[in-house]
Amino acid sequence: MEKLKTIQKSRINKARNFPSENGLAFEEYGKSKDFSDYTEREISEMILGIYKDSKNLLVDGDYFVDLNKVTATKCVLETVSYYKKPTLDDYKTNSHNSIANIRTFYVKNYFLITDEEINGVKEHKVTRYLHKIGFLNQGRNQFCGLYSVANDYGTLLFGKYPKDLFHPIKRYINGLFFNDDYKISEFIFDSEIEIHTGN
Structure with a gap:
């Protein structure tokens, strides 16, 4: 549960x-x-x-979305913090963005996506919902306005995106509503940061 x-x-x-x-x-x-x-x-x-x-969820715009109509989910990653501070050489090779070197992810928003418009839009923000249920923590200091997610798994799911960033969709959308962690499996990872395995 x-x-x-x-x-x-x-x-x-x-x-x-x-x-x-x-x-x-x-x-x-x-x-x-x-x-x-x-x-x-x-x-x-x-x-x-x-x-x-x-199967209805009150999304951040204070309207309901029927999760049976959701075809994909989306996470917008703004920035990260590191265990080892990047050097100038790291920025040239992007080696600092290996999944093992990332301490915390700082997310701007999470969305549910529908093929048809609901309340005039197809992307429905659920960032406040994930904060309200206790999953997302508000960022502080230079990360104010963002939400933090710890890099606990330290791995990329399907080699594409951090497993920790899919976790709230897996547990608090798929698991909670459908009892199937991968019911809505299309996950759009939106970030300018190119995270890699370091191999």
Whole structure:
């Protein structure tokens, strides 16, 4: 089971007592129109914008996207921090961007992509959602405005992109909604940084 950020009991109780006033769209996207049918975990998920039964997610623009209509996902990587500070020679050969030398990834945004427009767009930002559930941390100092992801795996998935950057899609979109880590497998890695294995 995916670990989501814990919602305070007082907030859950408030939502239980006044579900419509707390912005929960259970009548439209939930499993039941009777709010007493929901468990504490299900109420917590709805507070986070997660409606697993209908496969709907509240995205950053405050509208819902049916995940059955999502054909791809996208990560925009802005910059990284390193274990070993790059030298001028490293910049010439790009050796500093080996996956083993990267300490932390700093992401600008994550998106869900649909073939048809929803709310006037085909790319739907989920960066705030991933931060809200506790996966993404806000960057500090020179990384302010970005979100940090640690390079824990230290490997490239399918030899193309950092495994850690696919992890939130794998667990908190595919795993959480479909119980299939690779249900939405097309992952667009958007970055000017050319990360390599170092081999």
